Amino acid sequence: MRVARAVFRxxxxxxxxxxxxxxxxxxxxxxxxxxxxxxxxxxxxxxxxASPYGTxxxxxxxxxxxxGWQDPSTADFDPTKFQQVCLSDFYNPSGAAATAGDAGTSGxxxxxxxxxxxxxxxxxxxYGGSGDRPPLSSRLDQRKxxxxxxxxxxxxxxxxxxxxxxxAKAWTxxxxxxFPFALDDTFQMGIFASSSLAPFxxxxxxxxxxxxxxxxxxxxxxLFGQVDTFLGTSxx
Amino acid sequence: MSRSDGARGGAxxxxxxxxxxxxxxxxxxxxxxxxxxxxxxxxxxxDATSVVxxxxxxxxxxxxxxxxxxxxxxxxxxxxxxxxxxxxxxxGLRLDSAxxxxxxxxxxxxxxxxxxRHGGVLPATYTADDAQFFVQKETEASRExxxxxxxxxxxxxxxxxxxxxxxxxxxxxxxxxxxRGLVLSVRKLDELSSDTTIRGARVTGRLKVxxxxxxxxxxxGVLNPLRIDEASGRYLGTTKEVTPGLVGIAEAGMPRAVQxxxxxxxIPTYSPDQVVAGQIEGGTNALLVGVQGSLLTRTFVxxxxxxxxxxxxxxxxxxxxxxxxxxATVPDLGGHGAFYxxxxxxxxxxxSEINATDLPHSGYAIYASLNLEARPLTITAEAKNYRRFFxxxxxxxxxxxxxxxxxxxxxxxxxxxxxVDTEFENFxxxxxxxxxxxxxxxxxxxxxxxxxxxxxxxxESVSNEQCRTSGQNLNSVWDLATGFExxxxxxxxxxxxxxxxxxxxxDRSVPSPVNGEGTTVFYREIYTRYDVLExxxxxxxxxxQGWERRRxxxxxxxxxxxxxxxxxxxxxxxxxxxxxxGFDYTGNPEFPGTYFNGFFTYNLTxxxxxxxxxxxxxxGLRCVSGVCRVYAPFEGVRVDATxxx
Numbered sequence: 001m002r003v004a005r006a007v008f009r010x011x012x013x014x015x016x017x018x019x020x021x022x023x024x025x026x027x028x029x030x031x032x033x034x035x036x037x038x039x040x041x042x043x044x045x046x047x048x049x050a051s052p053y054g055t056x057x058x059x060x061x062x063x064x065x066x067x068g069w070q071d072p073s074t075a076d077f078d079p080t081k082f083q084q085v086c087l088s089d090f091y092n093p094s095g096a097a098a099t100a101g102d103a104g105t106s107g108x109x110x111x112x113x114x115x116x117x118x119x120x121x122x123x124x125x126x127y128g129g130s131g132d133r134p135p136l137s138s139r140l141d142q143r144k145x146x147x148x149x150x151x152x153x154x155x156x157x158x159x160x161x162x163x164x165x166x167x168a169k170a171w172t173x174x175x176x177x178x179f180p181f182a183l184d185d186t187f188q189m190g191i192f193a194s195s196s197l198a199p200f201x202x203x204x205x206x207x208x209x210x211x212x213x214x215x216x217x218x219x220x221x222x223l224f225g226q227v228d229t230f231l232g233t234s235x236x
Numbered sequence: 237m238s239r240s241d242g243a244r245g246g247a248x249x250x251x252x253x254x255x256x257x258x259x260x261x262x263x264x265x266x267x268x269x270x271x272x273x274x275x276x277x278x279x280x281x282x283d284a285t286s287v288v289x290x291x292x293x294x295x296x297x298x299x300x301x302x303x304x305x306x307x308x309x310x311x312x313x314x315x316x317x318x319x320x321x322x323x324x325x326x327x328g329l330r331l332d333s334a335x336x337x338x339x340x341x342x343x344x345x346x347x348x349x350x351x352x353r354h355g356g357v358l359p360a361t362y363t364a365d366d367a368q369f370f371v372q373k374e375t376e377a378s379r380e381x382x383x384x385x386x387x388x389x390x391x392x393x394x395x396x397x398x399x400x401x402x403x404x405x406x407x408x409x410x411x412x413x414x415x416r417g418l419v420l421s422v423r424k425l426d427e428l429s430s431d432t433t434i435r436g437a438r439v440t441g442r443l444k445v446x447x448x449x450x451x452x453x454x455x456x457g458v459l460n461p462l463r464i465d466e467a468s469g470r471y472l473g474t475t476k477e478v479t480p481g482l483v484g485i486a487e488a489g490m491p492r493a494v495q496x497x498x499x500x501x502x503i504p505t506y507s508p509d510q511v512v513a514g515q516i517e518g519g520t521n522a523l524l525v526g527v528q529g530s531l532l533t534r535t536f537v538x539x540x541x542x543x544x545x546x547x548x549x550x551x552x553x554x555x556x557x558x559x560x561x562x563x564a565t566v567p568d569l570g571g572h573g574a575f576y577x578x579x580x581x582x583x584x585x586x587x588s589e590i591n592a593t594d595l596p597h598s599g600y601a602i603y604a605s606l607n608l609e610a611r612p613l614t615i616t617a618e619a620k621n622y623r624r625f626f627x628x629x630x631x632x633x634x635x636x637x638x639x640x641x642x643x644x645x646x647x648x649x650x651x652x653x654x655x656v657d658t659e660f661e662n663f664x665x666x667x668x669x670x671x672x673x674x675x676x677x678x679x680x681x682x683x684x685x686x687x688x689x690x691x692x693x694x695x696e697s698v699s700n701e702q703c704r705t706s707g708q709n710l711n712s713v714w715d716l717a718t719g720f721e722x723x724x725x726x727x728x729x730x731x732x733x734x735x736x737x738x739x740x741x742x743d744r745s746v747p748s749p750v751n752g753e754g755t756t757v758f759y760r761e762i763y764t765r766y767d768v769l770e771x772x773x774x775x776x777x778x779x780x781q782g783w784e785r786r787r788x789x790x791x792x793x794x795x796x797x798x799x800x801x802x803x804x805x806x807x808x809x810x811x812x813x814x815x816x817x818g819f820d821y822t823g824n825p826e827f828p829g830t831y832f833n834g835f836f837t838y839n840l841t842x843x844x845x846x847x848x849x850x851x852x853x854x855x856g857l858r859c860v861s862g863v864c865r866v867y868a869p870f871e872g873v874r875v876d877a878t879x880x881x
Contacts, residue, residue, distance in 0.1 A: 056500075156297070186369055191376055193635045194638045195301070196638055196868070213544075218699050219549040221702075223548075225592060
């Protein structure tokens, strides 16, 4: 037991040094050119909270960037109009409210990052509503003035393969999505959640970019209870 | 020691153990010591051991760490069970060990994914995207490996018990079911690889006065599910934060969470739940009345001042769940059957820091079963009416240990056939309905049967924790089946065949994934199940089993209807050897189509055997309680053995 754990820790240390940008030479066959590229990675967006970043509640979330739309409906759900959508777009350290004409990312106080897949029935219920349950866009509309924002991401198609631009188009068109939505074809959300389980929802306090809540599965009563508690608190 | 040496060493050690154990088990008998205070101590030692190696299970997808990391790993899993008994006393210890002699390396895996991204060859120069991709996959893989393929040796179960005519007492691990599982049900379910116990104390007293008898049970302790999922190599780990006080004593020696290099501390994947429960059941041969109750209490983690479940949700976020029920049993209806009725109330309490406005606070369940016999007719009827009545889900982290998403401590009856796996989402938490089955013996060895099940669920196609019973939330299900059972040759040959269907319709229209037009079809299935045992003469028999399904799922399934076949053929040479093979097929494009396998089982004695399985087994997708999870297929070899020494 102990031997295996020691081996695991040794292995983890090597991995950790790569992630942290240490330019060591003992990193299990990683090409030097790749290490150089890792060390030369573009710094986080200007003004974005500094590292360390983490994946747990209370941690600051890394500035993930995706290809997508700020507003799929005004872009006619057209993948050729993809642009970069980053978490930093929602960063709002002053807590300033949005003004008329601002993008859907501005004026944020609380950001819901949703990770969905086409094979996931519960994800469809979230986006499209089900029975007397309102769709996600209605949830957003009810809380938009309080600074609630949503970034939807799609990571896999019906066959479990990486989702593509056409899948994103079909999904957003089907649910007539008018909030920021992006394609997560490399499953960047995988650092938070399992690819075999969906949906995954994460709430981020956009003043600090700290994670407020992580939920696996469609648990809308808990999720929106927390959303309302947060928005009520933050607007007091 | 190199990785391959380690792999070879672990596998060789496992196989060597099998051989030695087999030779010892060949002359197995329980050991008895010389008399102690007039009676010997009887010692039973059994060992169930498995050496498994998983190869590429054909579920890989570009860039998907989880579907790569489940290839090329091996485990030697061993369960050593020692039981001793003396006079009215019993004691037992089950020691589980999992030695992962081979597992993927996160850096190699991340490089493989990067290579795959570049058409099979690593490029000479790398872009910032490549660097980001590599780091991201390395992070995912390392976090994944902190909850998977970690070797453990731990006391899975242990107990000391005392049994007399009037009193039964156990300290340590024990199973318990109160009523029909509405209030509490912790037991071993081999088909789900689940073996949950309560680690604590239980006392049962019995009293009989004339024809009146009463049984009183009280129990309390910490819930103890199996910590290692053998199929995935995932384990449940705890930390100090979730094992305070007495829970820490119960958790001594159990697997602990391992820190990933990308986390600032070890993060628990399981927070042991605690339970106190009791039952009083009394009556005569004509009527037995029972009252049972359980209180489940959770240990939450502190997230910035808010107590939280490891996976927040309507059930897991309830700090206390109290469930009580009253039951009545009429064990004999004048020699023509039996009747059972149970009504339960459930109360969920949330921490004050959680906004619980839309969360369910109370619910109820009513369950009844009736068995009537008037030869040649036997009628079995079951009915249920559940409103906001939830299974007691374990406080596990679904994001990091999704294999344990179904771990629970109660099992409200479904009233369905045992193989039904199409109660989607929270079907059983807000439902009315039942099933009636009639068996008619039409000959000395021939029986025909038919059943009809009718269910109305308001929580299958909607997220509806509050159980609002409006038509907008309704799914209406007809589950119908018919078939026969025959036997011949002094019952040495037998056959059963079932034809069934399930029609699950919505009260509202949803867009079809095929053409976008509105449809009320939620799920459709027709199927055949068969089970044939044909005596071939002497010690030989041929066994055929199968389940052929034609399925259509409007939401969440493939766009078009698909078929699933599951067939097994085996030759039995009683009592020593069984040899067989299987063939599975699925038309669901998410999974590989065909699966072949072969197996044999050799019985060394009546209680010791060795079996081999080689080949492929189908995976699947299931959506339960708002969580959709892909079950990985298996491809590889496994040797299982059970020895009694």
